[in-house]
Amino acid sequence: MFRTHTCGQLRIADTNTTVTLAGWVQTVRKFGSITFVDLRDRYGITQLLFSESLNAELDANPLGREFVLQVTGTVNERSNKNNNIPTGEIELLVTTFRILNKSMTPPFTIQDDTDGGDDLRMKYRFLDLRRNAVKKNLELRYATGRSTRNYLHENGFMDIETPFLIKSTPEGARDFVVPSRMNAGQFYALPQSPQTFKQLLMVSGYDRYYQIVKCFRDEDLRADRQPEFTQIDCEMCFVEQEDILNMFEGLVKRIFKDVKNIDYTDVVERMTWENAMWTYGNDKPDIRFDMKLTNLKFPSYTFPQQQNISSLIDGVDFKVFDEAETVIAIVAPGCSEYTRKQTDELTEWVKRPQVGMKGLVFIKCNADGTFKSSVDKFYSEEKLKAIAEAANAKAGDLILIVAGAEERTRKAASDLRMYMGTKLDLRKADEFKLLWVLDFPLFEYAEDDNRWVARHHPFTSPKPSDIETMINNNPVIENPAEYLKHPYANIKANAYDMVLNGNEIGGGSIRIYQKELQQKMFAALGMDEEEQQHKFGFLLGAFEYGAPPHGGIAFGFDRLCSILGGSESIRDFIAFPKNNSGRDVMIDTPSTIDDKQFDELQIKLDLKA
Structure with missing residues (x-):
């Protein structure tokens, strides 16, 4: 030995x-x-x-x-x-x-505080993997996978493999395609998820399925994306939404216990998509801290059930607010003593291209009960006090206000909230807070094509109360300017996302399982009968042979591991990741292929230049 x-x-x-x-x-x-x-x-x-x-x-x-x-x-x-x-x-x-x-002298030190930069360590990833910091990340990943498998096995799930070489159905993200040598001119696609296969397994009677499975998307990259990534993919039949939520709350709580030794005993909060957008400005809010949005003005078509309080900011001829579609305030607790330099820095932050605001209005709620703002010439002390009360600001707080077009302003307010939460140390790395976001819109409007697109995917069922609306109405949008008045604009999806610390870690839905409703869904997305049969005839055919009610969820395994490990990047938890350009610099891929392979595949494209 x-x-x-x-x-x-x-x-x-x-x-x-x-x-x-x-x-x-x-x-x-x-x-x-x-x-x-x-x-x-x-x-x-x-x-x-x-x-x-x-x-x-x-x-x-x-x-x-x-x-x-x-x-x-x-x-x-x-x-x-x-x-x-x-x-x-x-x-x-x-x-x-x-x-x-023997060994050559390594290009960087093999220790936690290494002197190697990202590019160098990725080129010599086999050496980087020797470092204790990287080893701990892979151990956490292994522990998370082991905990997942144990929990799902104990709850009757079967691990079933599905194919990697499948049919391209270009909906949503772009497919990676693989040419077939034996079927010249034809191509496989690598799966973006095993969605249709797991639904077919439900039709086959395998009522609890899972895989920890590789998926592939040819899309632009960032820190939390890779061209190949791993999902915890699950499906169950004879279930309703509540069954799914309870089962997979249990999974994540089990992972917390096994991996982090945390007994997560809090009730997992549930929030509608509409309330998440209204209160936090995005559909994956970080609820570890408060700092909720106060909507001082918004378009009449947005959240119509909410009371419009724009009277607080109207009537003073302040054009920035008057001409804005939306005006949103957040309260930074204990920041009324910010200096001019500090407020100027915040203004410059929101004016960055990534945020896209033209400026920032602030109101200081002084400790002595007075108010000081950047718009004193327009707003009286009484008006400033009314705005502060509407925003639930206290003495010593700083109110930050952004204004502009609806979508951009809501996103900017959300980004500013997260930035201030980090700046004020309100987002604790060792604190974990779970949230279910429910009742998403089933459809989004694609303005360029004047048609509906699925917000999740085309197999998501509408809420039971909205099925008749979907069946009994024509999806065609006659007047694009009034698409929000179309009945389909108000249909809610029987879908759910699990959010952890401001990150979506999993999403799923109750699926359509009736052929007629699935055909109606495809038609709403602009597919005629021929296209439906070409792309999804196998699934529609399966629905004619006793398809049971079913639903499922998929968790982003890499992202879950990175959050548990306290990292912003999923690359830290993947043994051999790609860089931000989708390249593996260690083995130098993607790369060209030789002429013989082109000939075998009968591909005549000029890719060799």
């Missing part, structure tokens, strides 16, 4: 035991006639002591960082103990050693 123990295994109870270890040299430290070496493997680090008797052999075979080394020796109690590592009470007095393989 190359080893009898791992480098993280030995303890004081093993003193005087003869053992053999194997691993990588972390550091070499010479002190006169003796040499200390830290030997590392996946499990930990053990200090080795090479005595004077091995000097000649060490001189003939000098050790370097990342050499692969095998040693045999006796476990001794250390005189200078290291309480920072589990093996810190012992060291190994080496009697024999063998260099199994």
Whole structure:
């Protein structure tokens, strides 16, 4: 055997035991006639002591960082103990050693505080994976997967694999396509999700299915996106929305316990999509902190059930508010003492292209009960006080107000809320808050095409109360200017998203399982009967053979791991990630293929230039 123990295994109870270890040299430290070496493997680090008797052999075979080394020796109690590592009470007095393989000097240090930048570490990812920080991330990922599998197994779910080479149905994100050599001129697609296959499994009677599965989307990248990513994909039949919510609340709570040793006992809050947009400005709000939006003005078509309080800001000839479609305020607690420099910095922040506001209005609620604002020349103290009361601001708070077009302003207010939450340390990294967002619109209006598109996907069922509206109305939009008056604009989806700390970690829906309703859905999205049959004839046909009511959910596994690990980027929790350009710089892909492969595939495109 190359080893009898791992480098993280030995303890004081093993003193005087003869053992053999194997691993990588972390550091070499010479002190006169003796040499200390830290030997590392996946499990930990053990200090080795090479005595004077091995000097000649060490001189003939000098050790370097990342050499692969095998040693045999006796476990001794250390005189200078290291309480920072589990093996810190012992060291190994080496009697024999063998260099199994030498190493070049690594391009960066293999330690937590490495001197390697992102690009360099991605090029040498096989070395980066040796670092303890990366190893902990992969261990967390493994623990999350293990916890998921255990919970789903205990609840009767079966792990069933679905195909990777499927049919392209270009709805939503772009497919990765794979040419077929045996069927020249035809192409497979890599799955964006196993959606239709898991529904077919429900038709087949496999009433609880799951996979931890790779999915693929050819879309623009950012820190929390990769061209290939992993889902916890689940489906159940003979269920309603409440069954799904309860089952998968249990899954996430189990993961919290197994992975983070957190007993999540809070009731998981539920919020409609409309209230999330109204109160937080987005459909995945971070509810770890308050700072809710106060809507001082909004278009009549937006949230019509809410009372319009624009009278608070009208009547003073302030054009910024008068000409704005929407005016939204948030309250930054305890910030009334912000200096001019600090408020100017916030103004510049909202004027960045990523946020897109023309400026920022602020009102200081002074500790003595007075008010000071950037619009004093327009608004009296009485008006400022009324706005502060509407926003639930207290003495010592700072009110921040943005104004402009509805969609951009609501997003800007949401971004500003999150920015201030971070700035004021209200978003605690060690605090986790779950939320269900429900009752999304079933459709969105595509202005360029003057048609409806599915907000989630075309297999999502409307709420039971909206099914008749969908069946009994023509989806065609006669007057684009009045699309909001169309009955389809008010249809709610029987869908749900799980949000964790301001991140959507999972989403799903109760599915359509009747052929006629599914055909109506496809027709609403602009598909004629021929297109429906070409793309989804297999599913429509299956619905004629006793399809049961069913629904499911998919969790973003990479994103869930990154949140549990306290990272902004999912790349930190993927063994071999792509960079922001979708490239793997370690193996240098995507890359060209040779002429023979083009010929075999009968592809004549000029891709070789």
